[in-house]
Amino acid sequence: DQQVKQNSPSLSVQEGRISILNCDYTNSMFDYFLWYKKYPAEGPTFLISISSIKDKNEDGRFTVFLNKSAKHLSLHIVPSQPGDSAVYFCAASASTTGTASKLTFGTGTRLQVTL
Amino acid sequence: DAGITQSPRYKITETGRQVTLMCHQTWSHSYMFWYRQDLGHGLRLIYYSAAADITDKGEVPDGYVVSRSKTENFPLTLESATRSQTSVYFCASTDYYGYTFGSGTRLTVV
Numbered sequence: 001d002q003q004v005k006q007n008s009p010s011l012s013v014q015e016g017r018i019s020i021l022n023c024d025y026t027n028s029m030f031d032y033f034l035w036y037k038k039y040p041a042e043g044p045t046f047l048i049s050i051s052s053i054k055d056k057n058e059d060g061r062f063t064v065f066l067n068k069s070a071k072h073l074s075l076h077i078v079p080s081q082p083g084d085s086a087v088y089f090c091a092a093s094a095s096t097t098g099t100a101s102k103l104t105f106g107t108g109t110r111l112q113v114t115l
Numbered sequence: 116d117a118g119i120t121q122s123p124r125y126k127i128t129e130t131g132r133q134v135t136l137m138c139h140q141t142w143s144h145s146y147m148f149w150y151r152q153d154l155g156h157g158l159r160l161i162y163y164s165a166a167a168d169i170t171d172k173g174e175v176p177d178g179y180v181v182s183r184s185k186t187e188n189f190p191l192t193l194e195s196a197t198r199s200q201t202s203v204y205f206c207a208s209t210d211y212y213g214y215t216f217g218s219g220t221r222l223t224v225v
Contacts, residue, residue: 006157034213043205043216044158089157102173103214105150107157 003027004092006106013113019077021109023090026071030092034103035064035075038087047088048075080113087111121206121217128196128224136191136220138206146209147189148173149181151202152219158205164189196224 005024013019023033031052036044050057050064050073057064063076077084090106119140128134140147149161150173160173162181170181178200180192189208193200201224207214 004157036214041218043207043218044214045216046213049213091158102148102160102163104160105158107155 001026002107003030004090004104004106006088006090006109008109009107010110010112013080013111015082015113015115016079019075019080019084019111019113021075021077021088021090021111023073023075023106024071025073025092027092027094027104028071029094030104031095032093033064033066033073034091034093035062036089036091036105037084038089038108044089077111080111082113082115085111085113119206119208119215119217121204121220123220124218126220126222128193128222130196130198130224132196134193134196134222136193136204136206136222138189138191138217140187140189140206140208140215142208142210142215143186144208144210144215145186147183148207148209148214149179149189149191150205150207151175152205153202161191161204193222196222198224200224 034049035047037047038044048059048062050066066073087108087110089108091103122137148163150158159175164170164183167186204220206217
């Protein structure tokens, strides 16, 4: 039972264009969402997060949008750069579980930014 | 060096052997986690710990054992390794949200 889904295993985008990575979740108790970026042979690194009380959060070239009614979030990268080529994981947490820090991850989307 | 370190980086072991993956963090974070990464499954939680001597099962705990006698260490033991446990294992720590991950251990069971 995959509670966090990333339905696109891969995405290819030209340098300078917008990259949009999508994530869907099924657990209505999730109230905090994060995106992690992972390069080969390295651990995932935190990129950006959003609380369920917001519908948008920006950090430089990265923006995360949350649509609670659709249980959907997306990560926008504008403009995309070759160094953004990595695997991106969506993650979610439910603060009511008693273990606020326990994250459920999606399966990941491999982004390739081409020249 | 401050941070979270995993050892070994690579390990090949035989089916049936016991193997322990080490994880050490220098921040005194309360929470520590073990995940495995497999193609098509993303990152799946094996075990987690909220504090020293407090551990709990995650999504895929079968075949694994953990302990946490000290806040900074969280070893993961495969009691009798199986080929299905071939994976990349990541340790992480946090004091609230936003994990910091180690660089991973690539384990191959032959």
